Amino acid sequence: YQRRVHGITITMKSRADRKAENPALIKNAKGLANSQQRGAKKFIAADNVSNKTHSRVIFAGKGVKKITQGPKSEKLEVNRAGPHPLTYVDKEKVLDIAKKAPDRKSSTLAKTTAYFQQFALNEEEKAYLIFCWESENIAYNMKGFLSSALGDNSPDGVFQAGMSVCQGFGELYKYFSDAIGLKTVCISGYAKGYGYIPGVAEKKTNHLWIGIQLKGYWYLIDSTWGSGGSNMKDEWEKHLNNFYFCCPPEQLIKTHLPEDIKWQLLEKPITKAAFDLALKENAEFFMNGGSSISPNTAVMHTAGKFQVTLKFKTDTIPRIILEMKQGEKKIPDSATYRCEGNKIFIEAECKTNGTYSFGIYGSLSSGISYPQLAHYKVICKLQSKTAISSPTQASKGGKITLEKEESKINKHKPLGKPEKNKKEELSKLIVQKGKTSPDPTLRVRAESSPDFDNPQQKAKKCEFLRYPQEESLKPTSKNMLHLEFQVINKSIMPHVIFKLLNDIDYEVKNSLLVQNNNDKMIVDVSIPEVGTYTLRATKKPTGNEEQYTIKEFKITSKVKKAGPVFPVKYDAINSLLMEPLNKHLLQGQTVKFKIKSFDINKADLITSDSKAICELKKDSKGVFACEEKVPETRELFILGKDKISGESKKMVRYEVLPKRQLVNNPSVKKVSFSKK
Numbered sequence: 001y002q003r004r005v006h007g008i009t010i011t012m013k014s015r016a017d018r019k020a021e022n023p024a025l026i027k028n029a030k031g032l033a034n035s036q037q038r039g040a041k042k043f044i045a046a047d048n049v050s051n052k053t054h055s056r057v058i059f060a061g062k063g064v065k066k067i068t069q070g071p072k073s074e075k076l077e078v079n080r081a082g083p084h085p086l087t088y089v090d091k092e093k094v095l096d097i098a099k100k101a102p103d104r105k106s107s108t109l110a111k112t113t114a115y116f117q118q119f120a121l122n123e124e125e126k127a128y129l130i131f132c133w134e135s136e137n138i139a140y141n142m143k144g145f146l147s148s149a150l151g152d153n154s155p156d157g158v159f160q161a162g163m164s165v166c167q168g169f170g171e172l173y174k175y176f177s178d179a180i181g182l183k184t185v186c187i188s189g190y191a192k193g194y195g196y197i198p199g200v201a202e203k204k205t206n207h208l209w210i211g212i213q214l215k216g217y218w219y220l221i222d223s224t225w226g227s228g229g230s231n232m233k234d235e236w237e238k239h240l241n242n243f244y245f246c247c248p249p250e251q252l253i254k255t256h257l258p259e260d261i262k263w264q265l266l267e268k269p270i271t272k273a274a275f276d277l278a279l280k281e282n283a284e285f286f287m288n289g290g291s292s293i294s295p296n297t298a299v300m301h302t303a304g305k306f307q308v309t310l311k312f313k314t315d316t317i318p319r320i321i322l323e324m325k326q327g328e329k330k331i332p333d334s335a336t337y338r339c340e341g342n343k344i345f346i347e348a349e350c351k352t353n354g355t356y357s358f359g360i361y362g363s364l365s366s367g368i369s370y371p372q373l374a375h376y377k378v379i380c381k382l383q384s385k386t387a388i389s390s391p392t393q394a395s396k397g398g399k400i401t402l403e404k405e406e407s408k409i410n411k412h413k414p415l416g417k418p419e420k421n422k423k424e425e426l427s428k429l430i431v432q433k434g435k436t437s438p439d440p441t442l443r444v445r446a447e448s449s450p451d452f453d454n455p456q457q458k459a460k461k462c463e464f465l466r467y468p469q470e471e472s473l474k475p476t477s478k479n480m481l482h483l484e485f486q487v488i489n490k491s492i493m494p495h496v497i498f499k500l501l502n503d504i505d506y507e508v509k510n511s512l513l514v515q516n517n518n519d520k521m522i523v524d525v526s527i528p529e530v531g532t533y534t535l536r537a538t539k540k541p542t543g544n545e546e547q548y549t550i551k552e553f554k555i556t557s558k559v560k561k562a563g564p565v566f567p568v569k570y571d572a573i574n575s576l577l578m579e580p581l582n583k584h585l586l587q588g589q590t591v592k593f594k595i596k597s598f599d600i601n602k603a604d605l606i607t608s609d610s611k612a613i614c615e616l617k618k619d620s621k622g623v624f625a626c627e628e629k630v631p632e633t634r635e636l637f638i639l640g641k642d643k644i645s646g647e648s649k650k651m652v653r654y655e656v657l658p659k660r661q662l663v664n665n666p667s668v669k670k671v672s673f674s675k676k
Helices: 015-021 023-034 091-099 109-117 123-137 142-147 155-161 166-179 272-277 283-287 396-408 422-426 490-495
Strands: 002-005 008-012 044-047 055-059 183-191 207-214 217-221 228-230 236-238 256-258 290-294 299-302 305-312 319-326 335-340 343-349 354-363 369-380 419-421 443-446 480-487 496-501 512-517 520-526 531-539 548-557 576-579 584-586 590-596 600-607 612-618 623-629 635-642 648-657
Touching: 091 123, 109 123, 109 155, 109 166, 123 166, 123 207, 155 166, 166 183, 166 207, 283 290, 283 354, 283 369, 290 369, 299 305, 305 354, 305 369, 319 335, 319 343, 319 369, 480 531, 490 496, 496 512, 496 520, 512 576, 590 635, 600 623
Parallel strands: 008 055, 299 369, 584 648
Antiparallel strands: 002 008, 044 055, 183 207, 183 256, 207 217, 228 236, 290 305, 305 343, 319 354, 335 343, 335 443, 354 369, 369 419, 480 520, 496 531, 512 520, 531 548, 576 590, 590 623, 600 612, 600 635, 612 623, 635 648
């Protein structure tokens, strides 16, 4: 008989039938079998003539003990540096074709295949079309998966039912790709999907995905996980996820391990043992710009405190939420994090002995949910002799939950997408966002940590800075504030950071102008709208000293008009900009320019094309000033000549807005608007 397993056709024949076809082959095989030691398991495999179809002829004395799959080993070419296949795909066009395909319920495999073939698409678009069609038309059989009633997973069975587990998704994808001329193989292996428990090794393969050859290069596709995922109610939710279309092997290996090592498509393949021990880094981590996480082990052993570092490709990093659980119980006040450049440093602490679950959730978008980026199992054994053992660990309920999860892991697994509700967490957490985040060196709290609920508790007595004693401030009618800080130790100036935060602790960008004037730090604050704000002064860590908050000012603004946008001030020359403090200047407007510096002997006002407008005159106090009409140009610069080097350097940049059109200008058409 013949059987097709994961794209491999296996033909089994009796010795009599095989002898009738080719007596010489049987004679050779018999001699080989007799040459083995008596009592050893006999196995003989011979290539079939039709080896091009990936088939093998298997025959043995007392039964098949081992089956060799696939053709002879071949070198798989992988595109490691070139563009991603989606670069060559018109995604909107292909997705539209998939959505307009004949209704599956009233159609057949042949009709749908003919529909695909009528479009002039390149190889990448053909592969993406099948990927999109499955996402639109095939759902994951969650009920069958949970009850082990997997149903008919043949291409025709899946097409008729409109649902399947991963095997059906893969077989149907291969059917369509073969029909339209694409070379694909079904890959079986191990996946860290639904019900995955960190540190628990899979003993049997539990997933199937696709290997596809496009323009001579091999890629990996998981049309199951790319079609959607299960929600918290164990219900399937359709969602096209392009991450799993030609996913980079270095990223897919974090959750998928093929049974055949060659389908890892890696330069340095990993072992099954390494895969089982490795951390599960979800697709959402890479989709949010993630690069690596350390430690990279699924299970961490700690004596109390532990650290996790997330590295991203750019400085645009997601806002994250941290969750520590012991059993089903959330552990508050357990984790904090801080951001530095393209890294997030997380510090967490387990206060009792036991087993914990530590989840990291994050997103670059401002949606209401945060998908899981990574998940650790933490085993804590405190060194103290008075350590308290956790009652939760020995509870019967925790054991039942674990047994339930273990009973699910040996099945074909869809992709789980655990999420956290933003509305529930927002009141508890201070979150950060990439380039628009609060101070990148500011330590922020998670799970309402008491150390950061009131930053004044964290503040130390400042020995190097004198500041206003008011706790609450009100801006002027222009929605601005002017503050002066007396500096005792000038060397500490570069280590003091000022940030303006709104009521949910997001940083308000372009809101501060911080300048140094001898022994003073001058801080001008621009308030964007009505609301409550916090001006926070923080000292960066130096040596063994940790970062801490120096002072916080609460600012309440009732002024509806937004404050000005500050001009760009360069640090090449130490100076104090006095006016104007508005980045935007109106063409034709008369403006007084004033800047103070003892490091220059000359200052000029120039245009963007280096045309001199006027020279700023210096007075006895070191203030350079001039009054001039804003010319017709794009930008204005204040240029200072350095006393020591004699080099002219830019100090301030302004942007010039075009002159407003007047109503009585005959070239302007008058337009009247109704009150409505």
